[in-house]
Structures are given as C-alpha cells and as structure tokens.
Amino acid sequence: MPALGVGFSFRPAYLADLFLRPHSMDVLEVIADHYLENIADRQEQLELLCAHYTLLPHSLNLSLGGADTLDRSYVRRLCRLVQRLRPPWFSDHLAFTRAGGLELGHLAPVPLTKEALDVVCQHIHEVQDRAETLFILENISTHVILPGAEMTEADFLAEVVERTACGLLLDLTNVYTNAMNHGFSADAYLQEYPLEHTMQIHIAGGEWSRGTLNDTHSAPVPKEVWRLLEYTLKRYRVPAIILERDENLPPFESIVEETEMARSLWGCHAASE
Amino acid sequence: MPLQNEQRLLALLYTSASARVEYARQPQEFCKRFHLSPQACAAMAAIPNSSIENYARSLIAKRLNEVTKLLPMTAQSMGEAFREAFYAYSKEVPTRGVDRHLRDATAFAKFLAARKESAKAEVSVLRLEAARVSARGSSPLVVCMLPPTEWITKELKLRKPEWVVLAYLRVGRYRRWSRMVIPLPNTSHSTETSKSLAGD
Ligand SMILES: [Fe+2]
Numbered sequence: 001m002p003a004l005g006v007g008f009s010f011r012p013a014y015l016a017d018l019f020l021r022p023h024s025m026d027v028l029e030v031i032a033d034h035y036l037e038n039i040a041d042r043q044e045q046l047e048l049l050c051a052h053y054t055l056l057p058h059s060l061n062l063s064l065g066g067a068d069t070l071d072r073s074y075v076r077r078l079c080r081l082v083q084r085l086r087p088p089w090f091s092d093h094l095a096f097t098r099a100g101g102l103e104l105g106h107l108a109p110v111p112l113t114k115e116a117l118d119v120v121c122q123h124i125h126e127v128q129d130r131a132e133t134l135f136i137l138e139n140i141s142t143h144v145i146l147p148g149a150e151m152t153e154a155d156f157l158a159e160v161v162e163r164t165a166c167g168l169l170l171d172l173t174n175v176y177t178n179a180m181n182h183g184f185s186a187d188a189y190l191q192e193y194p195l196e197h198t199m200q201i202h203i204a205g206g207e208w209s210r211g212t213l214n215d216t217h218s219a220p221v222p223k224e225v226w227r228l229l230e231y232t233l234k235r236y237r238v239p240a241i242i243l244e245r246d247e248n249l250p251p252f253e254s255i256v257e258e259t260e261m262a263r264s265l266w267g268c269h270a271a272s273e
Numbered sequence: 274m275p276l277q278n279e280q281r282l283l284a285l286l287y288t289s290a291s292a293r294v295e296y297a298r299q300p301q302e303f304c305k306r307f308h309l310s311p312q313a314c315a316a317m318a319a320i321p322n323s324s325i326e327n328y329a330r331s332l333i334a335k336r337l338n339e340v341t342k343l344l345p346m347t348a349q350s351m352g353e354a355f356r357e358a359f360y361a362y363s364k365e366v367p368t369r370g371v372d373r374h375l376r377d378a379t380a381f382a383k384f385l386a387a388r389k390e391s392a393k394a395e396v397s398v399l400r401l402e403a404a405r406v407s408a409r410g411s412s413p414l415v416v417c418m419l420p421p422t423e424w425i426t427k428e429l430k431l432r433k434p435e436w437v438v439l440a441y442l443r444v445g446r447y448r449r450w451s452r453m454v455i456p457l458p459n460t461s462h463s464t465e466t467s468k469s470l471a472g473d
Contacts, residue, residue, distance in 0.1 A: 037372065067277035100281035102288055105368040106332050115276045143328040144283075147316040212327060247338065 002088065004054055004240040006263040008255050009202075011245070012045065017252035022052060024256045026263075029200075029242045032059040032090070036077040050085055056200065056240065057082055057090040064123040064137070065110030066096035079131040088239075089134040089199050091169045092127075094120065094157070109142040112149040112156045124164040136199045138169035141177040141206075141215040154192035161197045168194065170238070171202035172228045173215060180213045186228055195236040203229055203262065204244035218247035221258055230265050241266055275313055282307040282317070287329050290364040297322055333363050336377055343378035344402045346424075347385070350395050358385060378406045397422040401429075401439070408441035408452075415441040418457075429454055 005026025010018075018025065028049060035046045035057075049055055059078050062070065082090045095107035110116045120137075128135040137160060139153060151159070157168060170193065172186075179186040203226075205219030221243070232238065241262045245255060282304065285292045296303045304314035337359045341348045348355045362384045368377050382403035386396065397420050404417040419425045421434035429437065436457040444451055 067280055096280055096284075099277070099284035102281075102284040102367050103369050103373065104284060104287055104332060105373055106335055108283065108287060108328070111276070111279070113276070119276060143331060144320060144324045147319040210327075214331060 002239065003237070004056075004088070006241045006243075006259045006266055007053070008243040008245065008259055009058065010049065011249065013249055014252050014255065015045065019052075021252070021256065025053065025259065027056060027240055027242075028053045029056045029058050029244075032057040032078055032081055033061060035081055036074070046085075054087065055085050056087050056242070057085060059090070059092045060107070061097050062092040062123070062127060063095070063097040064092060064127070065094055065116055065120050066099055066123075067116075067119055068099055070123055070126060071098075075127060075130060079127070082131040082133050087133065089136045089167060090131065091136045091138055091200065093138045093140050094153075094160075095140050107140045109140060109144060109146055111146040112151050112153060114150055117151075117156060117159055120160055121163045124160065124166050128164065128166060134167055134199070135164075136167035136169045138171050138202065139174050140171070141174040141181075143181070143212070145182060152192060154189065154194065158194040158197075161194060167199040168197045169200045169202060170195070170198045170232065171204075172225050172232065173202065173204040173206060173221070173244075176222070176225050176228060177206055177213045177215045186224075187231065190228065190232060190235075195232065195238075198236065198238045200240040200242060201229065201232065201238050202242055202244050203258075216247055217244045220250075220254070221261075226261070226265075229262065233265055233268075237266070275309065278307045278309055279313060279317070282309065286325050287332060288367045290329070293322070293325065293329065333360065336363055336368060336374070339374040340378045340381055343374060343406050344382060344399070346398045347382070347395065347402050350398050351385075358388065372410055375406055375410045379403060379410065382406065396420070397425045401425060404439055404441065413443045431456070 007025040007027035007029065008014075009029040009031070030046065030049065035042055046055075057078075061074060062078070064070075078090075093107050094110060096110055097104050097107060110120065124135055124137065137157065139157070160166060161168065175186050175189050178184070179189065203221045204215070204217040205221050205225070206213050206215045206217070207219055208214070229241070241259075243255065243258050243262065286296055292303075300318055301314055304317060309317065337356065340359060341355070344355075351358070359381060362381050363377075366380060366384075368374075382399055385399055386403070400417050400419055404415050407415040417439050419429075419437050419439055421436055423434065425431070425437070426434045429439070431437065431454070438453075438455040438457060440453040440455070442451045442453070
C-alpha cells in the first residue's frame with residue numbers, strides 16, 4: 001500500500017486557507033456523510049478537493065456493529081461516493097449508531113463477543129464487496145464498558161481483519177481516552193493491536209469534564225498522544241496520518257503546525273527504515 | 274438475537290431520560306420487555322448507571338453544540354434559557370437521518386416557538402433562523418412571515434421596518450435556492466438568487 005503521508009480531516013471553514021497553502025497537506029480525509037446528498041455547493045467543493053488531493057472518505061453511520069440490518073439507502077449512497085472518489089480505502093467505526101428504529105446520533109460501543117464479531121464481519125463483507133474498495137475499521141472511545149467480553153478489542157479487530165481482509169484505522173486519541181477513563185495502559189493496548197494491518201492513524205485532542213476525558217476533537221493533540229504516535233510509528237510505518245479537529249477551530253496555521261509535527265515523526269521513521 | 278435486543282434496550286437508555294429513570298427503578302422488569310434472559314439482565318446490571326448517564330449527556334451535548342451552530346442568534350438572544358430549553362426538548366426526542374442536525378434544529382425551533390415565554394424579538398430571530406435551517410434541508414419550499422422588528426430589518430437589509438414574507442424555493446436538480454423577500458403590504462417585491470446559503 002502506498003505511503004500517503006499526513007493530512008487533516010477536512011472542514012469547509014478551512015477551504016480558502018487550504019488552497020492558499022495547498023502543499024501543507026499530503027492527503028485529506030472527508031466526512032462522507034456531508035457529501036451523500038445532492039447539494040450543489042457541497043458537491044462542487046468535493047470535486048475541487050478531489051481534483052487536488054487523495055481523499056479518504058470517513059463515514060459515521062454505517063452502524064457496522066448493530067445487529068439490525070444495514071441501512072440500504074445509506075450504504076448505496078456511500079458506495080456510490082466511494083466509487084466516484086476512487087480512494088485507496090474508506091473507513092467507519094467499530095460501533096452501532098442505531099437500534100430498534102432509534103438513532104443515537106453518535107457511536108456506541110459493541111460488546112466484544114463472538115456474536116458481535118459475526119455481525120461486524122457480515123456487515124463489512126457487504127459494504128466492502130459493494131464498494132469494491134478496501135474498507136478500514138476504526139476503534140472508538142467509549143464511556144460505557146459492556147459486560148460479557150469474550151476477547152480483547154485487539155483480538156476482536158485482528159479476527160475481523162482475518163475474516164474480511166479489511167484494514168484498520170487506529171485512533172490513538174481514542175486509545176488514550178479509553179486508557180484514561182477506564183484505567184488501562186495505552187502502551188499495553190498498542191502492543192496487542194494488529195499494527196501491521198493499520199492503514200491510517202487518527203490523532204486529536206479532547207477535553208476533561210467531571211473527571212472524564214471526552215473525545216471532543218476540540219483541542220490540540222496532547223503530548224501523551226504524540227508519544228503514542230511516535231511509539232506506534234517506531235514499530236510500523238502506517239501509510240497515512242490524519243489530524244481530526246471539529247470544534248474550537250483554531251487558525252489554519254495551528255492545524256498546519258500539528259500536521260508538520262506528525263509529518264516529522266512519520267518522516268523520521270521513514271528514514272530509519 | 275440477544276445482541277439485537279440488548280442494543281435496542283441500550284439505544285433507549287442512551288436516548289430517553291424517562292427510560293433511564295424507569296430502568297433504575299425496575300431493571301428486571303425493564304429487561305423483560307426486551308426479552309432478555311435473566312443472565313443477560315444480570316450482565317446489563319453490571320453497567321454502572323453513571324456511565325450510561327455520562328454517555329447520554331455526551332449525546333445531548335453533541336446535539337446542543339450542532340443546534341447552537343445552526344441557530345446562533347436565537348441561542349445568543351436567549352442565553353442560558355436556550356440551553357435549558359434544549360435539555361427539556363432533547364430528553365425524549367431522538368435524532369434521525371444523515372441531516373439529523375438540520376432536523377434537530379428545525380424540531381427544536383418548533384418546540385421553542387410553541388413556548389409562550391419567548392419574547393417578540395426572539396420570535397422574529399427564531400423564525401428567520403428556523404426558515405434558514407429548513408431551507409438547507411430537503412423541503413422544496415419554505416415560507417415564513419416575519420414581524421417588523423429592528424433585527425429583521427437589519428438582517429434582511431430592508432429599507433424600513435415592515436412585515437415581510439420570506440420564501441426559499443428549490444430549483445433545479447441540485448439544491449439551488451431562490452430567496453424571496455416580499456414586504457407586506459405589497460409595496461415592492463425583491464427576488465434574489467443565492468448560490469450558497471452559507472452567507473445568507
Ligand atoms: Fe477518529
């Protein structure tokens with residue numbers, strides 16, 4: 001798989017700045033859900049981005065870990081988008097976002113059981129076959145630890161990769177957030193994690209509230225996550241790193257600084273290979 | 274399908290405050306409604322209520338954040354009351370669809386409009402912002418009537434305060450919008466086509 005480099009998760013607010021400094025990003029992630037509807041401005045924006053960058057579509061609502069059937073209309077529109085952009089891969093989360101007709105509006109964890117594993121694999125097969133493009137699965141941060149786990153998350157992900165030939169998106173901030181909130185070692189998690197199947201890394205910064213770290217993508221990447229990035233890259237040179245920032249949007253300069261920092265770590269490791 | 278039943282129960286707990294209260298009061302009875310086995314019920318009981326509450330709160334905070342971005346002037350004019358009203362509204366109303374934030378903002382605007390305590394100035398701000406949000410959704414035509422407040426006069430760049438009918442009309446394959454501002458009584462008529470609603 002080609003090394004794509006470092007970029008950020010595109011936000012429309014940065015469009016003008018991005019084209020003033022087009023070489024500041026090697027690759028962009030786009031939130032697929034924003035481009036599923038036929039809205040002229042958004043489609044034109046997507047065409048513009050696509051003409052200049054490799055775009056990595058990232059969707060939020062596949063609900064791959066949901067025991068209910070996939071939303072056919074959503075899958076159809078997502079796959080159409082993927083085929084149009086022809087990315088090296090596209091991604092969504094190890095999560096469920098709806099059940100019994102209720103939409104959560106966010107990602108909820110799935111139990112680490114064999115039953116859930118079957119569901120996730122079946123859904124990834126469906127989506128990946130339809131899109132005819134490599135799919136990669138992202139780990140989430142969670143407030144709730146579901147009971148009845150039959151395996152670790154790393155084993156669960158490794159098994160999904162084994163059965164579906166999908167890839168992985170390692171969100172280091174989610175690992176760090178879970179480690180902080182649930183009291184485990186992020187390093188130990190990463191030692192178990194099937195890094196060799198990781199196509200992309202996410203880094204971001206969250207916020208503490210009432211003693212809980214929230215994955216809000218609203219702050220600079222904390223130093224602990226930079227350390228985890230370095231630790232990960234030393235072990236495996238992941239093809240792409242994406243900085244996520246959704247809230248408290250800083251000047252574009254700050255986004256560039258953080259991606260440059262990631263690029264220097266990424267480049268360091270390339271040189272040592 | 275234990276997973277399906279468990280997820281349906283969890284989805285309800287995550288999105289409904291009254292379901293959480295009921296579950297806390299009678300967990301066994303609640304689980305039975307979702308056809309969970311006694312073992313599954315016992316396993317569910319191992320999830321601390323506080324972590325479900327935390328997650329439910331984070332879902333609402335996320336929605337509030339998006340809705341505030343879509344109704345910024347309403348939020349500003351109402352201050353803390355906006356936040357409180359959103360918590361009251363979102364307790365039992367879940368979100369839906371890819372454009373869920375637009376739907377949420379529209380539904381919340383309706384919720385606010387139905388509350389008598391909104392001041393006149395807030396109503397005009399609310400109506401205008403609600404129309405803008407609806408125009409970004411899927412309806413082909415959005416119409417609203419706006420009172421002659423100072424804010425509306427400035428915002429719509431009217432020459433003088435007057436009642437106006439504001440209409441957004443979708444034209445073409447893509448969603449391109451025409452915005453019409455029709456003053457009442459009908460002294461003049463202006464139409465403008467907006468390529469983007471972003472700056473509207
Ligand atoms: Fe992420």
